[in-house]
Amino acid sequence: MTQTASTTDALVTKGLGVSYNKFVALADVDLNIRENSVHSIIGPNGAGKTTLFHALTGRVRPSSGKITLGGRDITNLSDNERVRRGIARSFQVTSLFPDLSVHENLRLAAQGRTPWQALAMWRRAESNHEAMATVDEMLARLSLTRVATRAAGELAHGQQRRLEVGMAMAARPRVILMDEPTSGMGIDDIETMKDLIQGLASDHTVLFIEHNMGIVMNISDTVTVLRLGRKLVEGPPAMVRDDPEVKKAYLGNMITGDIA
Amino acid sequence: MIYLFQVLNGIGLGMLYFLLAVGLSIIFGLLQFVNFAHGAFYLLGAYLTYDLVERDISFWVAMPAAAVIVALVAGLTEASLLRRIYKLPHTFHILVTVGLALVIQEFVIVVWGPLGGSVATPKSLAGVLIIGDFIYPYYRIFAICFTAVLAFVLYWALERTRLGAIVRAGSESTETMALLGYDTLRINTAVFAFGAGLAGLAGALAAPIRGVEPFMGVEALSVAFVVVVIGGMGSYVGALAAGLLVGVIQSLMATIWPEGARLMIYVAMAFVIVTMPRGLFGRV
Amino acid sequence: MLINKPFFQFGLVVLTVLALPFFLRSGIMASEILIYGMVVAASNLLLGYTGLLSFGQGIFFGTGSYLAGIVLTRTGVPVGLMLPMAAVLGTVIATLVGGLSIRRQGVYFVMLTLAFSQLFYFLAYTFSDLTGGDNGLLDVPRPMLNGEQLVDPWSYYAYVGVCFVLVFAAMLLVTQSTFGRTLIAVRENEERAAAIGFPVRVFKIAAFAISGAVTAFAGALHAMLIGVAPLSSIEYHTSEIILVMTIIGGSSSLYASVLGASFYLLMADTLSSIWPRWLLLLGLVLVVVALFLQKGLWGLVEKIYALLTHNRIPPEVEPSDLGTDTTAKGE
Numbered sequence: 001m002t003q004t005a006s007t008t009d010a011l012v013t014k015g016l017g018v019s020y021n022k023f024v025a026l027a028d029v030d031l032n033i034r035e036n037s038v039h040s041i042i043g044p045n046g047a048g049k050t051t052l053f054h055a056l057t058g059r060v061r062p063s064s065g066k067i068t069l070g071g072r073d074i075t076n077l078s079d080n081e082r083v084r085r086g087i088a089r090s091f092q093v094t095s096l097f098p099d100l101s102v103h104e105n106l107r108l109a110a111q112g113r114t115p116w117q118a119l120a121m122w123r124r125a126e127s128n129h130e131a132m133a134t135v136d137e138m139l140a141r142l143s144l145t146r147v148a149t150r151a152a153g154e155l156a157h158g159q160q161r162r163l164e165v166g167m168a169m170a171a172r173p174r175v176i177l178m179d180e181p182t183s184g185m186g187i188d189d190i191e192t193m194k195d196l197i198q199g200l201a202s203d204h205t206v207l208f209i210e211h212n213m214g215i216v217m218n219i220s221d222t223v224t225v226l227r228l229g230r231k232l233v234e235g236p237p238a239m240v241r242d243d244p245e246v247k248k249a250y251l252g253n254m255i256t257g258d259i260a
Numbered sequence: 261m262i263y264l265f266q267v268l269n270g271i272g273l274g275m276l277y278f279l280l281a282v283g284l285s286i287i288f289g290l291l292q293f294v295n296f297a298h299g300a301f302y303l304l305g306a307y308l309t310y311d312l313v314e315r316d317i318s319f320w321v322a323m324p325a326a327a328v329i330v331a332l333v334a335g336l337t338e339a340s341l342l343r344r345i346y347k348l349p350h351t352f353h354i355l356v357t358v359g360l361a362l363v364i365q366e367f368v369i370v371v372w373g374p375l376g377g378s379v380a381t382p383k384s385l386a387g388v389l390i391i392g393d394f395i396y397p398y399y400r401i402f403a404i405c406f407t408a409v410l411a412f413v414l415y416w417a418l419e420r421t422r423l424g425a426i427v428r429a430g431s432e433s434t435e436t437m438a439l440l441g442y443d444t445l446r447i448n449t450a451v452f453a454f455g456a457g458l459a460g461l462a463g464a465l466a467a468p469i470r471g472v473e474p475f476m477g478v479e480a481l482s483v484a485f486v487v488v489v490i491g492g493m494g495s496y497v498g499a500l501a502a503g504l505l506v507g508v509i510q511s512l513m514a515t516i517w518p519e520g521a522r523l524m525i526y527v528a529m530a531f532v533i534v535t536m537p538r539g540l541f542g543r544v
Numbered sequence: 545m546l547i548n549k550p551f552f553q554f555g556l557v558v559l560t561v562l563a564l565p566f567f568l569r570s571g572i573m574a575s576e577i578l579i580y581g582m583v584v585a586a587s588n589l590l591l592g593y594t595g596l597l598s599f600g601q602g603i604f605f606g607t608g609s610y611l612a613g614i615v616l617t618r619t620g621v622p623v624g625l626m627l628p629m630a631a632v633l634g635t636v637i638a639t640l641v642g643g644l645s646i647r648r649q650g651v652y653f654v655m656l657t658l659a660f661s662q663l664f665y666f667l668a669y670t671f672s673d674l675t676g677g678d679n680g681l682l683d684v685p686r687p688m689l690n691g692e693q694l695v696d697p698w699s700y701y702a703y704v705g706v707c708f709v710l711v712f713a714a715m716l717l718v719t720q721s722t723f724g725r726t727l728i729a730v731r732e733n734e735e736r737a738a739a740i741g742f743p744v745r746v747f748k749i750a751a752f753a754i755s756g757a758v759t760a761f762a763g764a765l766h767a768m769l770i771g772v773a774p775l776s777s778i779e780y781h782t783s784e785i786i787l788v789m790t791i792i793g794g795s796s797s798l799y800a801s802v803l804g805a806s807f808y809l810l811m812a813d814t815l816s817s818i819w820p821r822w823l824l825l826l827g828l829v830l831v832v833v834a835l836f837l838q839k840g841l842w843g844l845v846e847k848i849y850a851l852l853t854h855n856r857i858p859p860e861v862e863p864s865d866l867g868t869d870t871t872a873k874g875e
Binding site: 288294341344345348350351352354355356358359360361362363365366367369370478479481482485486488489519520522523526527529530533534537538 | 591599644655656662663780781787788821824827829830831834
């Protein structure tokens with residue numbers, strides 16, 4: 001069920017595999033993530049979702065296969081080089097600068113796109129007007145303007161999760177990778193996050209791992225199901241939901257429905 | 261022949277370095293705690309041996325007694341002070357153990373004076389072995405054999421016994437161990453005392469070879485670090501291989517380029533770091 | 545907090561330089577405080593701002609000291625040129641040592657810095673033609689000013705004081721810059737700093753480079769102060785006391801380091817005249833600091849200030865405490 005590669009693919013993997021010693025965590029994964037689409041990765045625990053993310057962000061080196069971003073091979077680039085090429089990520093376990101203000105968190109994330117500039121030991125942090133403008137925009141989009149001066153570690157969980165996603169957005173990436181953006185969230189927060197992710201697709205290509213099937217089925221253009229490190233099924237939500245293989249993989253009725 | 265002699269010396273020295281490094285490693289493995297007082301325990305072991313031998317007590321009593329006393333001192337320190345700081349960032353582990361090392365070092369100077377001294381080889385091992393051209397002191401042969409046996413026992417104890425399993429498991433998860441009903445506080449104390457005792461034993465064994473002086477602890481600490489860096493922390497085989505390597509390099513260089521002998525230890529370390537950042541057998 | 549703001553810190557620095565002559569009888573001691581103040585602030589840039597605990601600061605201090613000794617006793621190069629040379633050499637060596645040491649993380653990193661300090665000690669010891677070995681390099685002259693040598697300790701103090709204010713101002717600028725703020729991010733969460741695009745290693749090495757430059761610069765000033773470039777300036781013990789001063793001072797501001805250096809040097813001076821084995825007492829002081837004064841003397845000052853102004857301590861974009869456990873992050 002793979003889609004054919006086209007000029008509008010933002011991120012493409014071919015035969016991607018990751019092995020730790022003898023253990024094969026990921027094998028032979030072909031992905032074509034269309035530009036400005038919302039693409040989700042689902043699968044039972046241990047399916048290789050996080051490993052896939054690590055390979056895409058450059059945290060682990062793939063043992064086989066190729067990754068291209070906008071047609072350019074990025075397989076051998078380091079994690080921070082990939083950020084400059086336009087890949088940014090958020091973490092499943094919130095990973096912020098807890099003692100720094102929300103504003104400073106976002107400013108750093110915005111500065112991360114041009115990290116060499118930050119080596120300037122004489123230039124004030126606030127003199128990067130582009131980054132400062134990005135921060136204000138992000139604060140508004142994340143509804144965090146009110147708490148901009150508070151330490152990130154003091155925020156409520158839902159706010160921290162939004163900031164976590166905002167850290168990826170502030171880099172203004174071409175592709176934004178999110179590892180379980182709704183993890184640990186309450187119902188109200190999940191709604192906000194859903195709207196946020198949906199809105200992202202206008203400026204970014206979104207690829208995310210998610211356990212909340214309501215969100216997955218609701219906002220994805222394409223869903224890829226992984227099992228045991230391999231691609232099981234891929235297609236639009238409706239098709240994936242009805243696939244017997246997927247049902248078997250999830251052992252029952254975990255994939256239900258419409259909304260959370 | 262001089263080289264054979266020096267290689268043997270190097271092996272003897274290397275085995276002492278191994279004892280130091282393995283003690284450091286055991287403590288780090290279980291407690292996630294770098295003991296900057298490790299060199300001071302070595303110093304104390306050497307001085308206690310010196311003191312007891314000066315009092316006409318047999319070396320064969322003095323050596324184990326020194327190791328045991330060092331272990332007791334370390335155990336008491338752990339139970340009264342160190343366990344309070346495990347939760348703090350490692351900056352404070354370093355600060356406290358550096359402080360402890362200073363206290364021990366200055367204590368040694370207060371009690372035994374700043375000049376140091378020499379320790380007579382035990383009478384039963386006085387003299388040299390002569391085979392043709394080859395001449396080698398009995399005591400050094402004993403030191404090599406003794407530490408080799410000890411190394412083997414240690415390996416067996418850590419890899420093959422329940423105690424060793426507990427120590428190794430502890431570094432994985434102290435909480436799990438507590439849930440399984442082990443008294444982790446006592447195990448921590450015992451392991452710290454044991455690791456420090458090994459350093460004390462190394463000091464006791466070294467005393468008849470190199471004599472004693474108050475600043476031998478600092479050197480021992482940094483050599484132990486070098487061994488751990490070269491061998492890879494947490495690797496028993498690595499500590500042994502690196503200890504021997506460092507000992508042999510130092511001994512051989514003592515013939516070839518005496519002024520630079522100790523320098524070469526650190527050059528070797530820098531070389532390993534450049535070529536193999538994880539050390540010879542390192543996993544972390 | 546007001547007392548951590550750069551202009552306030554700068555004010556404290558100027559005040560310190562002006563006030564020391566009124567409180568101390570020895571110009572040597574006063575100069576030493578300023579020199580170590582720089583050295584400890586440079587160590588603080590690594591520990592407090594970047595989260596790197598370096599046990600090798602003595603390497604850079606000794607480097608500067610030897611450079612002053614060699615250049616001033618064997619060549620005609622003037623002090624005004626020698627001091628920048630010291631800073632450059634310090635940068636080069638710190639880049640090398642830092643670059644190699646950060647290949648390992650957490651405690652391994654600390655061990656490496658300590659081992660490197662031994663390496664440089666034995667280098668200095670071994671190549672005694674260059675360094676004078678055990679004796680060090682003797683008769684290092686003080687700088688000339690208006691054709692007159694600064695023989696009087698207090699006139700040399702003025703010279704050191706000007707250097708101190710300039711260096712400190714530069715360091716304040718560095719910590720306020722985009723660069724300094726990125727170092728704080730690295731200390732706070734290295735994984736995230738890398739994930740948002742910063743080449744973390746480069747920033748760590750750059751922090752080392754600055755730290756090395758300042759420390760070597762101060763080392764050169766020190767050799768001129770005591771007239772010797774001694775072997776002890778590159779010893780383990782020098783690295784040790786620099787670290788001790790850094791932690792005692794606290795790391796939530798740069799001025800904390802001046803406090804740490806002053807406290808240590810004055811304590812050493814007082815105690816050593818009472819009892820030669822005073823290091824035993826120092827050992828106990830370190831334990832007490834670890835147990836009861838984890839934010840150092842400056843932490844105490846902050847607390848008192850907060851009490852006086854009835855303010856809670858608000859979160860700031862300042863290094864907040866020593867609690868940067870790189871062990872945890874290293875795994």
